[in-house]
Amino acid sequence: MLSSDTFVSATMKPFIVAENIAKAYGGVQALTGVSLSIAPGEVHGLVGANGAGKSTLIKVLAGLVQPDAGQIVVDGVPVSLPTPHHATDLGMSFIHQELAFIPGMNVLQNILLGVPKKTRFGMVDWRAAARDVAPIAQRVGIKAPLFASVKGLSTAENWLINICRALVRNARLIVMDEPTASLSAAEAEKLFAIVEDLSASGVAVLYVSHRLDEIMRLCSRVSIFRDGRSVGCLESTAITRPALIEAIVGGKVEPLAAAERRTVVRQEIALTVKALTRAPKVNGVSFELRRGEVLGIGGLVGAGRTELARLIYGADRADSGVVTLDGASFSPRNPTQAVKAGLGLVPEERRAEGLLITKSVAFNLQIANLANIVRSPAWPLIHRRKREALSLQIVRDLAVKTPSIDTPVGRLSGGNQQKVVIGRWLLRAPKVLILDEPTRGVDIGARGEIHRLVRELAARGMAVIVISSEPDELPDLCDRVLVMVEGRIVSTLEGDAITRNAIVEASYFVGGRPIQEITI
Amino acid sequence: MSMVMSGGRRLSPASRAALGFFARYATIIGLLLMIAVFAFLSPRAFPTLSNFTNVLNQASLAMIIAGGLTLAVIVGELDLSIGFAASLHGVLVTGLIVANKLPIPLAIVIVIALGALIGLVNGVIVTKAKVNSVIATLGVGTILTGLAFAYSAGVPIVAGVPEAFLQLSLGRWLFGIPNNIVIMAVVLGGLWILVERTALGQEIQAVGGNPAAARLAGINVDRIKILGFVVSGMCAALTGILLASRLGSGTTSAADSYLLTAFAAVFLGSATMRDGEFHVLGSFVGVLIIAFGFNGLNIFGAPTFSQYIFQGAILIVAVGLASLGRMISES
Numbered sequence: 001m002l003s004s005d006t007f008v009s010a011t012m013k014p015f016i017v018a019e020n021i022a023k024a025y026g027g028v029q030a031l032t033g034v035s036l037s038i039a040p041g042e043v044h045g046l047v048g049a050n051g052a053g054k055s056t057l058i059k060v061l062a063g064l065v066q067p068d069a070g071q072i073v074v075d076g077v078p079v080s081l082p083t084p085h086h087a088t089d090l091g092m093s094f095i096h097q098e099l100a101f102i103p104g105m106n107v108l109q110n111i112l113l114g115v116p117k118k119t120r121f122g123m124v125d126w127r128a129a130a131r132d133v134a135p136i137a138q139r140v141g142i143k144a145p146l147f148a149s150v151k152g153l154s155t156a157e158n159w160l161i162n163i164c165r166a167l168v169r170n171a172r173l174i175v176m177d178e179p180t181a182s183l184s185a186a187e188a189e190k191l192f193a194i195v196e197d198l199s200a201s202g203v204a205v206l207y208v209s210h211r212l213d214e215i216m217r218l219c220s221r222v223s224i225f226r227d228g229r230s231v232g233c234l235e236s237t238a239i240t241r242p243a244l245i246e247a248i249v250g251g252k253v254e255p256l257a258a259a260e261r262r263t264v265v266r267q268e269i270a271l272t273v274k275a276l277t278r279a280p281k282v283n284g285v286s287f288e289l290r291r292g293e294v295l296g297i298g299g300l301v302g303a304g305r306t307e308l309a310r311l312i313y314g315a316d317r318a319d320s321g322v323v324t325l326d327g328a329s330f331s332p333r334n335p336t337q338a339v340k341a342g343l344g345l346v347p348e349e350r351r352a353e354g355l356l357i358t359k360s361v362a363f364n365l366q367i368a369n370l371a372n373i374v375r376s377p378a379w380p381l382i383h384r385r386k387r388e389a390l391s392l393q394i395v396r397d398l399a400v401k402t403p404s405i406d407t408p409v410g411r412l413s414g415g416n417q418q419k420v421v422i423g424r425w426l427l428r429a430p431k432v433l434i435l436d437e438p439t440r441g442v443d444i445g446a447r448g449e450i451h452r453l454v455r456e457l458a459a460r461g462m463a464v465i466v467i468s469s470e471p472d473e474l475p476d477l478c479d480r481v482l483v484m485v486e487g488r489i490v491s492t493l494e495g496d497a498i499t500r501n502a503i504v505e506a507s508y509f510v511g512g513r514p515i516q517e518i519t520i
Numbered sequence: 521m522s523m524v525m526s527g528g529r530r531l532s533p534a535s536r537a538a539l540g541f542f543a544r545y546a547t548i549i550g551l552l553l554m555i556a557v558f559a560f561l562s563p564r565a566f567p568t569l570s571n572f573t574n575v576l577n578q579a580s581l582a583m584i585i586a587g588g589l590t591l592a593v594i595v596g597e598l599d600l601s602i603g604f605a606a607s608l609h610g611v612l613v614t615g616l617i618v619a620n621k622l623p624i625p626l627a628i629v630i631v632i633a634l635g636a637l638i639g640l641v642n643g644v645i646v647t648k649a650k651v652n653s654v655i656a657t658l659g660v661g662t663i664l665t666g667l668a669f670a671y672s673a674g675v676p677i678v679a680g681v682p683e684a685f686l687q688l689s690l691g692r693w694l695f696g697i698p699n700n701i702v703i704m705a706v707v708l709g710g711l712w713i714l715v716e717r718t719a720l721g722q723e724i725q726a727v728g729g730n731p732a733a734a735r736l737a738g739i740n741v742d743r744i745k746i747l748g749f750v751v752s753g754m755c756a757a758l759t760g761i762l763l764a765s766r767l768g769s770g771t772t773s774a775a776d777s778y779l780l781t782a783f784a785a786v787f788l789g790s791a792t793m794r795d796g797e798f799h800v801l802g803s804f805v806g807v808l809i810i811a812f813g814f815n816g817l818n819i820f821g822a823p824t825f826s827q828y829i830f831q832g833a834i835l836i837v838a839v840g841l842a843s844l845g846r847m848i849s850e851s
Contacts, residue, residue: 313736315735315736334735334740335735335736335737335738336735336738336739336740338738339737339738347733347736352732352733353730353732353733353736354733354736355730355733356725356726356729356730356733356734357729357730358729358797359725359726359729363725363726366722367722367723367737367739368737368738368739370719371719373719374719380718380719380720381713381718382718382719382721382722424737
């Protein structure tokens with residue numbers, strides 16, 4: 001069923017072949033060795049769990065990232081892609097989830113950005129340009145006039161403009177990253193038609209998506225990545241939902257076991273969330289969190305989990321919904337109020353949102369704890385010995401590997417940086433601690449230590465929420481797991497029902513039903 | 521550890537360390553070199569206690585305004601209104617004393633409070649109305665210039681300035697230390713303690729270092745930013761008052777040029793001892809470099825235009841050094 005990855009269609013020479021591409025960021029191996037070959041006119045699917053290496057491979061193909069090993073062959077010739085320009089020149093075009101337009105320019109100008117244009121008397125001949133572009137725009141179904149502003153156009157139209165842009169540059173391969181993520185069903189349908197049309201005219205498409213029904217419908221071949229490796233390439237009739245999930249997860253998918261209640265946690269409720277909504281990312285989320293409980297929130301990237309955490313934490317404002325903390329209504333207007341009320345957040349983006357990278361370990365540990373290290377409220381000079389003692393205590397308790405507490409935190413490894421962010425909250429002992437992807441980019445050893453620490457905090461009565469995109473992480477750690485899909489909780493797993501397979505299975509569901517069953 | 525420069529060159533650890541040292545101490549080495557060269561070329565006029573005291577006295581006003589600006593830039597904003605504000609404050613304080621016959625201390629308190637208010641306005645426009653600080657403070661500064669002209673009708677207030685007000689800046693204190701230096705030392709000392717030693721100072725540094733992280737750590741980022749503008753505004757007021765006292769008049773636009781001096785000093789300071797981080801002591805060193813540079817140029821009779829060229833060039837060098845330091849520390 002799983003064929004070799006270096007498969008080459010007998011009838012057609014591949015347009016592009018990537019062989020054994022490897023890439024490490026710092027100490028983290030993003031790609032260990034992935035291979036991929038795409039024939040002209042082929043719609044090739046690329047699937048894999050979060051962190052499987054899909055984005056890194058796309059960046060390599062786009063010339064944004066230089067691989068450590070492996071080679072890329074275009075039309076049978078080995079090529080190097082030191083810059084995005086080289087990739088464009090070879091006929092590759094990339095359409096990302098966040099589409100980038102220049103808002104002040106019209107549709108035509110955006111389509112022709114970076115393309116040499118005809119001139120008349122030294123000035124760009126926009127009318128001639130429009131004549132050239134019009135048939136292509138019509139082919140992909142752009143309804144907006146070419147001279148209209150791109151402001152206010154829908155995401156779907158943005159996609160069409162991007163596809164048009166690719167065709168104007170004579171793209172032979174268009175890479176689409178989660179193309180239907182923010183499209184309506186009807187818009188997605190149109191996109192599928194265009195993809196099929198592109199394919200028929202010999203333009204290859206690399207279709208990257210979590211939505212397996214789309215993959216099954218459109219793709220003639222599907223490559224599956226897991227943990228930075230190619231684990232298989234399915235063809236035509238072999239592309240089935242169970243086969244895909246099995247390859248993504250790396251094991252047989254067991255049917256959902258009946259939920260079995262764990263009776264260990266019977267403490268009072270710390271946090272309740274009722275119908276919390278912030279369109280479009282969070283849609284009516286409700287759950288309860290007890291003291292001493294570790295609650296996992298699983299799902300795919302973009303399912304709205306980080307957004308949910310930010311709502312509870314007051315970093316964003318909710319459209320509607322009610323949150324109570326220790327039985328009292330709780331609606332923080334900003335994180336300052338949330339922290340005062342007894343919440344703590346370990347954010348997803350450690351370097352961007354968690355740490356002051358050039359500041360010392362002690363600075364980063366104490367920044368949420370300043371009231372406890374001043375000489376007195378009336379004389380708020382920092383008590384340096386108190387600061388040092390408390391910092392050293394955390395460094396020792398969490399086994400943070402650092403030369404000293406005055407070392408800039410940016411010099412520490414990812415795992416130790418994460419311990420510093422968690423350690424910051426230990427000093428405050430919040431009632432509810434939210435950890436967003438706590439072990440991303442963290443080595444195995446530190447990961448185990450962080451997990452132990454989370455369990456220990458819960459044992460001391462703290463209520464803990466762990467958001468993780470790694471299906472492996474939550475079963476070890478949590479008493480209960482909620483799975484979110486498209487801003488909703490689609491599944492609640494408890495006790496022995498919390499398995500990696502159950503989480504993955506639920507992550508690919510919409511509204512409690514498999515995506516496959518929903519007719520688009 | 522090797523670092524990659526923007527061009528893709530890799531540096532050996534030794535050259536990285538050397539470059540790091542250069543970026544950190546280039547300003548201080550430059551200051552000492554400059555003093556040494558001037559002392560060598562003009563051994564009688566330059567390296568004397570009275571000349572050094574004079575330089576520091578002259579520089580004190582710039583140090584105060586640069587110290588205030590340091591707070592604004594630490595919280596990650598630019599305050600371009602300070603020079604114009606100081607000019608208005610100079611006109612206003614003289615006017616209050618001469619025309620309204622207010623007691624000198626009261627006039628000073630009122631003007632400093634006004635400086636705080638202007639800072640508050642800047643801060644609220646930037647944090648609540650989300651106007652870019654360059655635009656907001658440039659707009660406010662221009663309005664202030666207009667107000668200064670409206671208040672004084674463009675005519676310097678010279679007549680009737682009491683001797684006691686002049687003595688504020690011209691007087692000397694214990695051991696004959698000029699008042700300006702004493703006031704500057706108190707202000708910069710206070711700012712240094714605020715930033716480096718208090719809980720509030722830690723929050724100020726956190727907001728400048730990474731506002732997103734500071735916010736999620738529970739710090740009220742807007743309030744801290746507004747505080748930065750308020751301190752900057754108060755220091756601008758103090759500089760305006762001392763300048764009016766030194767000149768013996770309230771003159772519109774008299775303090776405008778402090779804006780450039782303060783910026784050059786603050787950026788020079790960020791390249792001093794720390795890798796591109798703004799700090800009070802650094803800004804002090806920054807003003808010192810500019811002041812000694814001017815002093816040397818004066819002693820050698822260099823034409824006035826050379827001062828502008830010197831100051832402009834030093835601003836560019838300072839920003840270059842600061843970003844070099846930042847690049848090395850982040851690699």
